[in-house]
Amino acid sequence: MPTITAVEVVDLRFPTSATLDGSDAMNPDGDYSAAYVILRTDASEVTGYGLTFTIGRGTDLVVAAARQIARPLVGRDVGEVASNLGPVYRELTADSQMRWLGPEKGVVHLAAAAVLNACWDLAARRAGKPLWRFVCDLTPAEFVDACDFRYLTDVITPEEARQTLERLLPTREARVAELLDSGYPAYTTSPGWLGYSDEKLRRLCREAVAEGWEHVKLKVGADVDDDVRRLGIAREELGPGRTLMIDANQVWDVPQAIDWVRRLAPFGPRWIEEPTSPDDVLGHAEIRRAVAPVGVATGEHAHNRVMFKQLLQAGAIDFCQIDSCRLASLNEVLPVLLMAAKFGVPVCPHAGGVGLCEFVQHLSIIDYVCVSGSLDGRVIEYVDHLHEHFTDPVKVVGGRYLVPSLPGYSAEIYDASIERYRYPDGDYWRQALAPAGSLAGAAEAN
Amino acid sequence: MPTITAVEVVDLRFPTSATLDGSDAMNPDGDYSAAYVILRTDASEVTGYGLTFTIGRGTDLVVAAARQIARPLVGRDVGEVASNLGPVYRELTADSQMRWLGPEKGVVHLAAAAVLNACWDLAARRAGKPLWRFVCDLTPAEFVDACDFRYLTDVITPEEARQTLERLLPTREARVAELLDSGYPAYTTSPGWLGYSDEKLRRLCREAVAEGWEHVKLKVGADVDDDVRRLGIAREELGPGRTLMIDANQVWDVPQAIDWVRRLAPFGPRWIEEPTSPDDVLGHAEIRRAVAPVGVATGEHAHNRVMFKQLLQAGAIDFCQIDSCRLASLNEVLPVLLMAAKFGVPVCPHAGGVGLCEFVQHLSIIDYVCVSGSLDGRVIEYVDHLHEHFTDPVKVVGGRYLVPSLPGYSAEIYDASIERYRYPDGDYWRQALAPAGSLAGAAEAN
Numbered sequence: 001m002p003t004i005t006a007v008e009v010v011d012l013r014f015p016t017s018a019t020l021d022g023s024d025a026m027n028p029d030g031d032y033s034a035a036y037v038i039l040r041t042d043a044s045e046v047t048g049y050g051l052t053f054t055i056g057r058g059t060d061l062v063v064a065a066a067r068q069i070a071r072p073l074v075g076r077d078v079g080e081v082a083s084n085l086g087p088v089y090r091e092l093t094a095d096s097q098m099r100w101l102g103p104e105k106g107v108v109h110l111a112a113a114a115v116l117n118a119c120w121d122l123a124a125r126r127a128g129k130p131l132w133r134f135v136c137d138l139t140p141a142e143f144v145d146a147c148d149f150r151y152l153t154d155v156i157t158p159e160e161a162r163q164t165l166e167r168l169l170p171t172r173e174a175r176v177a178e179l180l181d182s183g184y185p186a187y188t189t190s191p192g193w194l195g196y197s198d199e200k201l202r203r204l205c206r207e208a209v210a211e212g213w214e215h216v217k218l219k220v221g222a223d224v225d226d227d228v229r230r231l232g233i234a235r236e237e238l239g240p241g242r243t244l245m246i247d248a249n250q251v252w253d254v255p256q257a258i259d260w261v262r263r264l265a266p267f268g269p270r271w272i273e274e275p276t277s278p279d280d281v282l283g284h285a286e287i288r289r290a291v292a293p294v295g296v297a298t299g300e301h302a303h304n305r306v307m308f309k310q311l312l313q314a315g316a317i318d319f320c321q322i323d324s325c326r327l328a329s330l331n332e333v334l335p336v337l338l339m340a341a342k343f344g345v346p347v348c349p350h351a352g353g354v355g356l357c358e359f360v361q362h363l364s365i366i367d368y369v370c371v372s373g374s375l376d377g378r379v380i381e382y383v384d385h386l387h388e389h390f391t392d393p394v395k396v397v398g399g400r401y402l403v404p405s406l407p408g409y410s411a412e413i414y415d416a417s418i419e420r421y422r423y424p425d426g427d428y429w430r431q432a433l434a435p436a437g438s439l440a441g442a443a444e445a446n
Numbered sequence: 447m448p449t450i451t452a453v454e455v456v457d458l459r460f461p462t463s464a465t466l467d468g469s470d471a472m473n474p475d476g477d478y479s480a481a482y483v484i485l486r487t488d489a490s491e492v493t494g495y496g497l498t499f500t501i502g503r504g505t506d507l508v509v510a511a512a513r514q515i516a517r518p519l520v521g522r523d524v525g526e527v528a529s530n531l532g533p534v535y536r537e538l539t540a541d542s543q544m545r546w547l548g549p550e551k552g553v554v555h556l557a558a559a560a561v562l563n564a565c566w567d568l569a570a571r572r573a574g575k576p577l578w579r580f581v582c583d584l585t586p587a588e589f590v591d592a593c594d595f596r597y598l599t600d601v602i603t604p605e606e607a608r609q610t611l612e613r614l615l616p617t618r619e620a621r622v623a624e625l626l627d628s629g630y631p632a633y634t635t636s637p638g639w640l641g642y643s644d645e646k647l648r649r650l651c652r653e654a655v656a657e658g659w660e661h662v663k664l665k666v667g668a669d670v671d672d673d674v675r676r677l678g679i680a681r682e683e684l685g686p687g688r689t690l691m692i693d694a695n696q697v698w699d700v701p702q703a704i705d706w707v708r709r710l711a712p713f714g715p716r717w718i719e720e721p722t723s724p725d726d727v728l729g730h731a732e733i734r735r736a737v738a739p740v741g742v743a744t745g746e747h748a749h750n751r752v753m754f755k756q757l758l759q760a761g762a763i764d765f766c767q768i769d770s771c772r773l774a775s776l777n778e779v780l781p782v783l784l785m786a787a788k789f790g791v792p793v794c795p796h797a798g799g800v801g802l803c804e805f806v807q808h809l810s811i812i813d814y815v816c817v818s819g820s821l822d823g824r825v826i827e828y829v830d831h832l833h834e835h836f837t838d839p840v841k842v843v844g845g846r847y848l849v850p851s852l853p854g855y856s857a858e859i860y861d862a863s864i865e866r867y868r869y870p871d872g873d874y875w876r877q878a879l880a881p882a883g884s885l886a887g888a889a890e891a892n
Contacts, residue, residue: 026542026545027543027546030546031543054546054547055546056546057541057544058543058554060510061507061547061554065504065507065553095503096472096475096476097476097500097503097504099472100473100502100504101507101508101552102552103723103724103747105548105551105552106547106548106551106552106553106555106749107507107547107552107554108504108507108552108553109552110547150723151699151700151722151723151725151726151729153699153700153701153702154699253599254599254600255599256599277549277550277597277752278549279551279597279750279752279756280755281727281756282727282756283597283600283752286600301549303551303552304725306723306725306726307725310728310729313728
């Protein structure tokens, strides 16, 4: 009976602001970061790894919150945790004093996501299965038990969810075989960061086409004339047949979003992503009505299942962009998949950052195999950053994610990366933060 | 030219869980707490005090966030800060790396509220005026400059806001005189905490009537039969003429809220407060349609101005319950007052906790004098807890708040209270947390 013996939470920061990788209209200079959770056990072969994605300052707050939230796990039987992920979720998110600081949003919710991602990873590793397989092997009743339906029952009940899952149960394995054979469709955001020059944008679009990408996303929203020019370059390189998406990262008010997107509509973007505040359900609905046939996509900052419920109820989105770390792990993601399927809205997860691609590939597979049974309009975001730090990085070939095969949720990071990028005392940061002229600074300069 | 020389942030926790003061269906055992901010200057007569209200665990997270957010204030000229509260707000909330952890919600937003409350306090003290007077002396243009209209312009523009303020400008002083004469109407929540026995409830209701209260609020939502019995007791004591409100603190799903409130409707509650998730704008709208003529009130957990915009747009609320610490100080409160006035929805602030009554009296005065020009349906919450720790506590007589007269935002706490309740090293906590049998514990027992 292995036991969870310790929880370690690491503040990990990669200095991405130096290269403007990841630059957008709202976030010009993020240092892609993570609150990284390790659940140690006394069985050396079983460990749980999870994280939530942050972009620099404040990661320490999420780390501190995760340590507090994870505390009840220490001393618990691994098997008991692994086979009760619904109750474990409810227990870890039920502290009313911590709940006051959200509720179910912000630092405490991001921290809950990191801890629960590690619990799901632990459960899948214990079963010797990749997470998607672990979930696809759950019965409909077990799947439903893992879901948080609180505040959702006006739109979906556990019983209705169970019926949806039962209906698709007999054909699950056919879809698994299809994905193992041909992978899951993806799109790339790598060419389109706002900090890149026109030349770099053109070159990266051309390379993307050569690599087989059918869908490419560009950041927009800093300057409309620049955007017109950049979309022109992208459309030239992509040709009329490939899909172009655009992403404003919340910079506009509603009327401004409508005007700006109409200026860009001639380039035929499939969707405008995050046109305004992520909290503005009604604003997204208004924008959607005004800019059709350009679709509206949002969700990477939708902070919990209740926001997704409303985005779907209000007819505010054409594409549902769940985030594997802003929602509190699968316990909250699975009911969103169920609601999106009910409303016929395709789920296209947000990814990039640190580990998000690694996580969301599992979620899209679960969506297709167990919940929606459809690939129509579905693509997973792909960004070619920081995968080298993961022991089981995503494999993307010809614009498609290959199905992961190793046990777990693919979130384990190499010890060497932790030693280098732990903040503030990893090798990189000790030298970067050292006062100029100090010994450490001099060593780096040499 | 006095300068801000240091920012101190204190983790302050009052052990209220011991008495079940403040117990409700979602928060059975809060320890009323605060992240308390002190802006020190090199002019000994000018200091700024602010806080945000929390309920125990996790206050350390808000304290850490506030320290980080307040850092740019150190070294700044007090006069420059005091006369640029709009730009200061934008600067302190503009760090994109910290914004990622919300955005504009949760721990980082609560922390911003604490810091900005202290900035407004500093500005009012420097002017030698109570905060409400400081704001009522702003020109409409200055008032508008202090507001954050981002994401609101589809509902209200700065120009429209200025016109509203101009219209009421000539009559401001008449309303000030009226409030100085008769105070601002209030309601009491003190009788109705869920942890109280029927006998205590009856006694406290009877005392409230004797003290002149016309409006009393009860917590509900733990058990419907208990609620029927408790409302019966309250209505008996209040008689048919006084106003009864009920508060569920988010415990219900939408369908359950509708059923439960219909059971309690015969007791004639004016409003049901927080019937469901604070994020569920559309859910509140549905509940409101279903339970009329019982009104719907919410807002103490509405995490920013965008949520209030939607609650108003969707026709989801009859009463707008701003919170002085969940919104990022007056910069975010003032535009909510303006929107509520535009939609004709009365603002009835959430209070209680630590310092909330002290803060919101200023906000309701500003609402009446500058923004809405009306007292119809308006009442400020009052709870008789913890005022003894404040140097300028609220004065409530005959069910009305008296207008505060000392300079500032009324949030200064006595040093002795800080020394006793600072967590974990104040006198109270050192003894309470000491291992049983230790010297400190023994001293407490004696």
